[in-house]
Amino acid sequence: MSSGLSEKRAMQPIPARLVATMKAKSMSPAAPILVRVFKQESELEVWKRDTSGRFALLKTYPMCRWSGQLGPKTREGDRQAPEGFYHVTARMLNPRSEYYLAFNLGYPNKLEAALGYTGDALMIHGACSSSGCYAMTDDGVAEIYAVGREALRGGQTTFQVQAYPFRMTPENMAKHRNDPNYAFWTNLKQGYDAFEVTRRQPKVSYCGGQYVFNAEFEGGEPSDPLAACPPNNAAADPALVARSQADQRTIDTLLAGGVSPTAHAYTDGGMHPSFRKLLEQNGAKSLARSTSKTSVPISRPEAALADPHMVPQTQ
Template identity: 65%
Template sequence: MRHALAIGAMALALSGCMALDADDVREPPPIPAKLIAAMAKNGSKPESPVLIRIFKQESELEVWKQNKQGQYALLKSYPMCRWSGKLGPKMKSGDRQAPEGFYHVSAGMLNPKSQYFLSFNLGYPNRLESALGYTGEALMVHGACSSSGCYAMTDQGVGEIYSVVQRALAGGQGTFQVQAYPFRMTAENMAKHRGDPNFDFWKNIKQGYDIFEATKRQPKVSACGRRYVFNTDFADGEPSDPLAACPAAISTPDAGLVARLQSEDAKLAGMMTNQTSAPLNAYVDGGMHPSFRALLEKNGAEKLAAKISGTKYPISRPEAALADPYAGL
């Protein structure tokens, strides 16, 4: 029996960051007064819609809040303590990859009983990923500093994030969008990674990144033709088969936005002609924000784990976190 339980626990660990729930429901901390003041300054309030962006290489998570004009303003950027895998999308259970793509999180995906303090499920695999045959489950944003495919934000960090998104969902936002990227998708960064096998996928998700950068409005996300399609309305409604060719579009693109996106495409094309690709880094395992890496180097893994979480989870693969395979990119 114990052997069977051990095998089951190992399978869960490999499939994502799933852990057995804690015995009690944890109430998230109140939204800090500084964050509420920052919302007011940006023209939003705690009940206003929220949007999250995640950047692996930079090990950062951004929380954005919608203002009265319907645009999003950056509320706060959080350093990420740990993520696992490497740059690129998650494709199968056990690959330790943290997901990349577009996800929509509802209230039912929040977990106030997480053994990683608090967490919310990204909803991987989404419709497109499921159609492509990608596998995995329980890919989360959570506390502590341990990852096997998730984004670990420390207890304090996830406490703030959780309280902000919970308040927005309670205020009437049906789902909030999470945009997860390998890096900040500037033309310069894309050109550096032009030799990566994931480049075509990154060009696709960069379209959503560029739309948000240009408009500060949440892009509408569809899936057809084996890719994401943004801000498009279709004659017969949303495409039902992400693998089939995209149906005829009926929406008229905004001319100003199209011009800005075309300018970004031209900039990338020029940089790809003139810039040398970044050398491929030896795979270690994921990343850690420099602020946490400095603490890990100074204090060691046990002291850092105790400092940033009360859940007693050790830092995952601390040697790999210290190696920083993305330095210099």
């Protein structure tokens, strides 16, 4: 790809309609952002800090393709899209991606590297093909890329990406109670809840072989993610404690009432239902440039289905 074309793609402005949405929600194009990804729902959310100092949802994008199954990525070649907490810098934006535009998630993060997980170049990118990444279509990633670029230009040194197997509701947690990844997902839910309750980006630390959120450790940040956590001087957030306890009571009630835990139903990845309809109507070639001009509902009951038509490509 020519450098001129790459530059043109990378410098596309934020669409005027989205700037208007920001204005209506008391946000500026330069304000910090936060991204959340949900595999099962095949959705990506872009949140932006408004004038209150808290984050509010800017837009939800349908995801065209992700590969693997629910659960973390642990090794090179497993085709798993990662789950966890990542931080994207300006240097991780890739204007010359063969998948239109992309940004690197930074997998493996410090915790994953300490656990011996392997793999690299895990991206959110354009097109509609994945072997471990999150594919948003060219139009979708162009919009997300522009919003992220302007936030980083505005002074945000990194923006956080939170990648989840599903929306961390009590109902979903109960359904997946018997999954071997349940303990890991319970840890992710702590960060999910921290953001849901406060609408502020959680501070992420690593110790005890897991993520720790909004901690203030004696002696500073732990250097060894696998060592026991130092004493934490941060006071517990009463609202967060109340939410966690209420969710656990709901999970227990659902399980006692006969909700059957289920295993992950896909054979390989998923696709948002809106793109499956396009696939059926127009064929696979139409999907890479399919536009994501409109938002989708914040949550959907449908699980994204595996797509046997998509041919995996090297990221």
